[in-house]
Amino acid sequence: MKMRARILGAALVSLLAAAVPAQASGEYWSEPNVRVDDRASLQRGAKLFVNYCMGCHSAQYHRWSHVANDLGIPDDVVQENFIWLTDELGQKFQVGELMEISMSEEYGDTVFGGMPPDLTLTARHRQEDWIYNFLHSFYLDKDATATGMNNAVLEGASMPHVMWDLQGLQKAVRDDDGQIVDFELVQEGSMSPREFDRAVNDIVTFMSYLGEPAQLERRHIGIWVMLFLFVFLLLAYLLKREYWKDVH
Numbered sequence: 001m002k003m004r005a006r007i008l009g010a011a012l013v014s015l016l017a018a019a020v021p022a023q024a025s026g027e028y029w030s031e032p033n034v035r036v037d038d039r040a041s042l043q044r045g046a047k048l049f050v051n052y053c054m055g056c057h058s059a060q061y062h063r064w065s066h067v068a069n070d071l072g073i074p075d076d077v078v079q080e081n082f083i084w085l086t087d088e089l090g091q092k093f094q095v096g097e098l099m100e101i102s103m104s105e106e107y108g109d110t111v112f113g114g115m116p117p118d119l120t121l122t123a124r125h126r127q128e129d130w131i132y133n134f135l136h137s138f139y140l141d142k143d144a145t146a147t148g149m150n151n152a153v154l155e156g157a158s159m160p161h162v163m164w165d166l167q168g169l170q171k172a173v174r175d176d177d178g179q180i181v182d183f184e185l186v187q188e189g190s191m192s193p194r195e196f197d198r199a200v201n202d203i204v205t206f207m208s209y210l211g212e213p214a215q216l217e218r219r220h221i222g223i224w225v226m227l228f229l230f231v232f233l234l235l236a237y238l239l240k241r242e243y244w245k246d247v248h
């Protein structure tokens, strides 16, 4: 009996553990609100992504023109306002090309100790909430890295705090065990904390789309399927009326 209770207890504990999402560390963690059908959010996210991320990260499984089309941005606007990188010959990348970057493998190795990874599929293998919290969690730690910053989600990350001008600079608040429980802004950025939350949410939304562009398509198809079913229901009803007309 005792044995059985113990097994049951263990099973319950593991069930509970599976139900609670894995977290890097506790209390500062917050959830993004990702809605890929929010086109304005996707467009803002795309703009931030190309300006703040594509200096180092590619999204090389996508073509600019394809993304432009999915997000409802005209090709010439993308060419003019989004593409600022140039290839090795100094030519601006063209809208029909892949979303590659110009950083060489060698440069990546020297400066960051490894090429910054391509971000096309990151939202799928890291999960959206991981990225959201990663981008929020750069904090001042002068001993950690060459830039004097550390990251609570990815300890010792070689990525610099690229959005410091937007978020500002923050330090970690720890509990008695030394665990990070919160952050405290020590220098304000150009955005308020709420604006920064939204900006990061937009970036994560865009990365979610990058990882699975078919999400947009699915929603459109869903609407047509519902319409079809509705029309079909109407026809079926009319047919039923026709058949039963003479019975009564």
Ligand code: HEC
Pocket (backbone or CB within 6 Å): 048, 049, 052, 053, 054, 055, 056, 057, 112, 114, 115, 116, 117, 119, 122, 126, 131, 134, 135, 154, 156, 157, 158, 159, 160, 162, 163, 203
């Ligand atoms: C100055 C170069 C640079 C810029 C700009 C940059 N990153 Fe990074 N990023 C890196 C490097 C280097 C790493 C690898 C960090 C490590 O593993 O320690 C990295 C890692 C990451 C990771 C973790 C990937 C993984 O699976 O481990 C994510 C997510 C990420 N960056 C997102 C972004 C986003 C979003 C932006 C734009 C807001 C951005 N990065 C801008 C250099 C950069």
